[in-house]
Each structure stands twice: as structure tokens, then as C-alpha cells.
Amino acid sequence: MRAFEVIQPGAFTTVQDLGRYGYQKYGVSISGAMDRFALRVANLLVGNEEGEAAIEATIIGPKLKALSKMRVAFTGADLSPEIDGKPALMWRTLDVPEGSILSFGPPKSGCRAYLAVAGGIDLPLVMGSRSIHTRSNLGGNGRALAKGDVIKRKGSGIRIQESGIYQLPEDLVPVYRRQGQVRVVLGPQNDYFTRKGIETFLSGIYEITPQADRMGYRLKGPKIEHKGEADIITDATPPGSIQVPGDGMPIILLADGQTTGGYSKIATVTSVDQGPLAQARPGDRVRFQRVTITEAHRLLGEMEKKMERIRLKLRK
């Protein structure tokens, strides 16, 4: 079923689900929504499974025409979503008639907004995922959405009629700040850095440079000191890896990051903080906070409990 026609594509708009697993060994990035939490909630609000594909907009959102009557939800960054020129509520189930124009205005907070539709965006599954990875031309047309593209959605589904209108309670809606803590687990090559280097990394304030996209963020701030060599024999670079090349400035790899790399990695961003980090824009500032692996797993468990509460709220 036809869902949207792209009137204006926005800055960088793609389709993302929870990612592509099992192919890192072949140089295929995991990809998927940069902010997993926002995607999962968007899907729940329209009665989908949490991992359905949705539209991910970046800072400047697209302008879309609804090609059928649909149930939709906006989550993630507040990029001033509008329906037919009127402000649309976020983190809420919305029904839009055929012919409606869904658009975005000035970016108010965060970086990446999600637009889910009941049934889920329908693109052919490639290696088990509908996510678009532009650097390897995977998913959809292998590129960001462009003017004139028509996006389909999967059949209307039964739950849509059954489910009511939901609003995520205010206390569960994330707040995206221009400055924040990013919790990290040290390693795998923290032994490549001097004690002073680690201290600098954990105490300095780092700014996100304009070189920031779905692949990763380049940061600038106090120079992180290596013991000697900055390069390693190339190994795996999963999302969240914080590489430090010889210039001492960290690079954080994110959803579309390459699968291997040859820079020493001082730490890895915790799973729970990867989504909030992906909502940071160039110019935003972060400070790294060290947690143990045990703490990181506890935080992840809490996150899943929170999701469970949301699931129960939205499905009763």
C-alpha cells in the first residue's frame, strides 16, 4: 500500500529499522535507527512490532504527502512536525487522512526524528533488514530519500482498528540536552594510552564537530595522549567504538560505522547512551563518564524494564 510521496527530502532522510545483523564479518555495517528507543516507541504508538522500519529525519525534516489514510507517530528529536501546516503532537498516536501534508519546521531539540506508520514502511528486506545504508548502497534505492520517491507501507494490519490513541507519559519522554554525560566502558585498547591520556579523556569537555553523521562523530577537545603508537592491527569497530588517531581527537563510530578500523580504541559508549548521543548535533558538548561492564549491563536492564512498562501501557 502506498504511504507517502516525498515532496521535499529534507537534509538526510532514510528508512531505518533495528539493523542488519550477521554480516559484520563481510564488511556490512549494522545500521538501523541511530536512536533505537525513539524508533521502538514510535512503532508501539502505531500498533507495530518495535522493530518495524520507520522514517528517520535529520535536523531538517522532509515534506511528505500522505497517499492513503494512515495512523502515524512522531518521536525522537523535536523538529517541529506539522500536519497540514498545524503543529503535530509528538510521542502520540495520530490519524491522518489521505492527501495530508506531513512536514517539519525549525529543529528545536535533538537531531533525529522518527515517523512511524501503522504496518511499517515496506522496503524489500536486504540481509534481514530494511535499513538504508548509503555508503554500501543497501536498502531501498541505496540512497537517502529524494524528491518524488514513493514509499510504501505494509498492509493495514488488524491491531490498528483495535488500538486506541496513545500518548507517551511526559516522564518517559526523553529530554535532549546540548551538553551531557556519555557513559563509556574503557577498552579494548585503553592500554595504548598513558594514565594522563585516560584522565584527559574522562575529564575533558569534547565538542561535536560538523563532521558528524550516521557513520560517526568527530570530536574536538583536549588532546588524548598515547603511550606510543596510535595505530593497531586493524580489528572490529562495533557501534559506540571511540577511536583515537594520532592527533589525539576522538572519533565515535555509530550505527553506519565501518566494521573494522586501525586506530586504537580508548573506550566504547554504553548501549543505553548511544541513542541519546545520536541526538546530539554539531556544536553540542559531551563529557565521558567511566562505568564498569556490570554497571553498563545493569543500565541496559533498566532500559528494557522501561520499555516493558511502555509496552504494557500502550497495549492494554
Next chain:
Amino acid sequence: MIPPTLPLPLDGGGQGGGGTRMANLRMNGYKNARYLIVGDRGISVEFGNSLDEEINRKVHKMMHALEKAGIPGVIETNPTIRSLFVYYDPLRIGVKKLTQELRKIEGRMADIALPKSRLFEVPIVYGGEYGPDFEEVARLLNLTPEEIIGIHSGKEYFIYDTGFIGGSAHFKIPPPLDSLPRKKTPNLGVPAGAVLIAGGLGSVYKPLAGPTGWYWIGMSPLKQWFPEKDPPLLILAGDKIIYRPITPEEYRELKKKVEEGHSEPKIVNCT
């Protein structure tokens, strides 16, 4: 036992662990693998700290054994030159339990067999528009073009990994080509098929167009990236390749055949 709050790596080499790495070093890698924590979803099992076929075989042995074992909570693996990255779901398996399972496999590495290695013949045109950095490489190494072709082609190379974006296949480049660093200024629009060298490694040919900081010395008409197939790559880690110099005319003919899907790459040998 691993103390729950021990930062990392699991073998205790975390702070100033360079010493541990050195003390643990043997001819073909470490006596015991290092188990490194990679965030809250990954463990990297490091078998050594050099480009060495024996070390790389250990990586692949553990990968095959782990895939066979089907441990719940293990999502996928990424074998690299000297370490196996294991991606897991911490809600389904704990890091201690996973490490125990991996150590068990490490204990029986000698019994694990690897799949057969295929030898691919890779046609290549060197220099000119096919390898814009070829002359610079010759100049930097003070070699003639013929000498470089003589060193680079006609030898069997073992493929260590398929990584980066689109599965670049890498091998150890022989001296003196191994002394080339990465370029100071990256090449931006490098096409798929570009044959690259830098930092002691060769990239058989580039799977996808894009930027690279490596020296671009030639072009192969073959394709590496087949996203519609499983596996999506032609040349896999553990395979071998051998370059065969061809003329630009042969290149154009082969390229046309490859694009039309009429040309199967030549597998010379299977051992």
C-alpha cells in the same frame, strides 16, 4: 573467576597492559588469548599482535567452533586479522558465561578444522589511469614499474580479513612494498575494482567506490560485492589470491563480461 568490577581487559592487562601483551608474546601469537571487553555487547578474543597466518587461523577456528556451538545470546562474530570479535546480547548471556564458553573452545583449538581455502586468479592492469598512484609508488621505493609488477603479481597471498565497508579483502604485502605508509591526502573518488596498498597490507580490489587513504596502483575487472547473495562477497577470509597482469584491452573485455554476469572468476586451486 573474573571480579565483576574489574574494568578490563578480562585478563587483567587493562591499565598499562602493554607489558602483559609483551610477556605473553610468542612466535605465533600469545600463549593464551586475551579476552578484551568491547563495550557492553562485545568481547574481542585477541590471539596475537602481528600479521601472521597461524594467528589468523586461530581466529577462524574459534569462529567456526562458536558458530557450530550455537550458544544462545551470541548474535554474530567478526573475524579480523588477529582477533575474533564476538557480538552478544547481554540480556541473554552474561559476559562471564560467554568468556567461559570461549575459553572452552580455546582449549580445543587443535581439533578444529577449517574449510578449504580457494585460490582465485585476479586479473589486474597496473598504472596509468588504472593506477594513478603507481608511478609515485615506484618513485618512493626507487623501483622500476616492471620491478613492482614483478613483486606484486604472480605470488599467492593469504586473505586475512574482509572488513571496512563492503568486505575489502586484505593480505600481507611483501617487502619492500610493505614500507609504504598511508597517503597523507586520501584519494576521494576511487572506483570499485581499485587495487590498493598501504601500511603493510594489500587490498585485493575495492568492493565499492569511495575514498581511500591507500595507494591506488591498478584495477581489476572482478567484482567483490554481491549484496543479493549469501555470503555477499566473492573472496572470503582464508582464501588465497594471485594477481595476473593483463592489458587494458583484456580488462575492458573482462569488465564487460563481468558486468553482464557472463564471467565466473577463475578458481585456480582448492586446498
